[in-house]
Amino acid sequence: MPRQRQTSAEQQTRTRKPTPTFLLELPLQVTPGQAKRLRAHLEAARQFYNAILSEGQRRLLRMRADLAWQAARAIPRTQKLERQRAFGVLRQQYGFSEYALHDVAKGLNCAWIADHVDAVLAQTLASRAYRALNRVCLGQARRVRFKSRGRGLSSVENKRNDTGLRFVLQPPEGGNTGYLLWQDDRLEALIDWKDPVVTYSLRHPIKYARLLVRQASSARAQGADAQSQRYCVQLVLKGVPYHKPKHLVGQDTVGLDLGPSTIAIVPRKGTPRLEVFCAELAPDASAIRRLQRQMDRQRRASNTANYDERGRVKKGRLSWKHSKRYLATRQRKATRERTLAAHRKTLHGRLVHEIVAVGKTILTEKISYRAWQKQFGKSVGLRAPGMFLDMLKRTVARTGGTLVEVPTRSTRLSQFCHGCGQFIPKPLSQRWHQCPCGIGPIQRDLYSAFLAAYLDPADSLPSCAQQRYAACWEGREPGLQAAYEHAVQRASVGQHLPRSFGIPRVRARLPESPR
Numbered sequence: 001m002p003r004q005r006q007t008s009a010e011q012q013t014r015t016r017k018p019t020p021t022f023l024l025e026l027p028l029q030v031t032p033g034q035a036k037r038l039r040a041h042l043e044a045a046r047q048f049y050n051a052i053l054s055e056g057q058r059r060l061l062r063m064r065a066d067l068a069w070q071a072a073r074a075i076p077r078t079q080k081l082e083r084q085r086a087f088g089v090l091r092q093q094y095g096f097s098e099y100a101l102h103d104v105a106k107g108l109n110c111a112w113i114a115d116h117v118d119a120v121l122a123q124t125l126a127s128r129a130y131r132a133l134n135r136v137c138l139g140q141a142r143r144v145r146f147k148s149r150g151r152g153l154s155s156v157e158n159k160r161n162d163t164g165l166r167f168v169l170q171p172p173e174g175g176n177t178g179y180l181l182w183q184d185d186r187l188e189a190l191i192d193w194k195d196p197v198v199t200y201s202l203r204h205p206i207k208y209a210r211l212l213v214r215q216a217s218s219a220r221a222q223g224a225d226a227q228s229q230r231y232c233v234q235l236v237l238k239g240v241p242y243h244k245p246k247h248l249v250g251q252d253t254v255g256l257d258l259g260p261s262t263i264a265i266v267p268r269k270g271t272p273r274l275e276v277f278c279a280e281l282a283p284d285a286s287a288i289r290r291l292q293r294q295m296d297r298q299r300r301a302s303n304t305a306n307y308d309e310r311g312r313v314k315k316g317r318l319s320w321k322h323s324k325r326y327l328a329t330r331q332r333k334a335t336r337e338r339t340l341a342a343h344r345k346t347l348h349g350r351l352v353h354e355i356v357a358v359g360k361t362i363l364t365e366k367i368s369y370r371a372w373q374k375q376f377g378k379s380v381g382l383r384a385p386g387m388f389l390d391m392l393k394r395t396v397a398r399t400g401g402t403l404v405e406v407p408t409r410s411t412r413l414s415q416f417c418h419g420c421g422q423f424i425p426k427p428l429s430q431r432w433h434q435c436p437c438g439i440g441p442i443q444r445d446l447y448s449a450f451l452a453a454y455l456d457p458a459d460s461l462p463s464c465a466q467q468r469y470a471a472c473w474e475g476r477e478p479g480l481q482a483a484y485e486h487a488v489q490r491a492s493v494g495q496h497l498p499r500s501f502g503i504p505r506v507r508a509r510l511p512e513s514p515r
């Protein structure tokens, strides 16, 4: 788990070099009695977490109210050491550090809570609260969120595998079974020994275990308890994850252009591709939209007094009635959303492996996904391109390749023309690159991906790669055109293509030239 800490001297001495880590998730077989006890433990852990968060928040607010805090903030960032020291003194004074919160946890973990939450678990909860608060402290988050009773705590973790919450694997002569032990309960894990991923992973040393609660579609779903929850254990293992033999690793260099809804993949040698990014998600998204509209109708039907004559929600504090059918629809929508997230992950994984199979040196423009979220909120929310790129980065690193994100501001691939070497800005609506120097017309995303593919990672200015562009363009252009034609053919089969593909509404009309 990545941790962001403001480095204070005390913490610097404690940081160790992290070893590679991967996860394995196993479902747990939980009896109704065990489920009840688990819920009680988790509820205690939730209240405990909130208590630490509240104490930490109090300390944070007091620290920020101090005049010395403003003084420390006024120190220019160039005087790094001095700034660090000033903040460090304040943190020490107000007891705002991970270890100070561990002490808080020690004091709070008494009476009935101690029956549910053991000491190490209390420490990890305190660390978790500290990480949330530290994000606020560093300006990376606006506020912390307390865990409500309704939502509860959906995971607890240990930090070692010898006391408290721990996973025990029995030797083959003992039956080859695995158990998660917590308090007096022994929860059996379902282990599929025929699954190569599971057998590979369980050969590795376990760092610690994490108990997860996952929502199922209903109480009648397989493995779900009376509250329609499933339990599983996530093992944090030392080593690198299993690499399936079917996933090949290519040697090519690949240029990527990731748009909010499209992806252009242009390798130096292989076949270029232009695709709708995660096209298969569209039906899921529209099903969710329909459920949302149904929920709205149901809410209106049972709360007529809350709407004015024009159908708008009245202002002020209102009380809302939730009908049984509304709640059922809400649950259906939540299930749909979970499936969509899982589906998206599958599609991302598939595409990642398809790209890595072509080449493991990947060049793409660095994009601010936060800015995208503002501009293309709906599409980015559905397809999660940032998450995809993170996954690609991880996989590429694991296979020994590199993913280079070139800075957008200096390279400006979408404006560059390799024919004349000039940067000519195009509005976002202009989806074609066509230059008076004779380059084009070529679809914009494909062209940027082509430009990215031949960049030199060390010096990422496109003008430095101009010789390579000139040498390859003749050979690559037909392939790029074919990729575009292929995408359009699929559109005529029935797949909806977004406007960013640049297909004119009437197919016969040719793209306009820039001017």
Ligand SMILES: [Zn+2]
Pocket (backbone or CB within 6 Å): 417, 418, 419, 420, 421, 422, 435, 436, 437, 438, 439
């Ligand atoms: Zn040109």
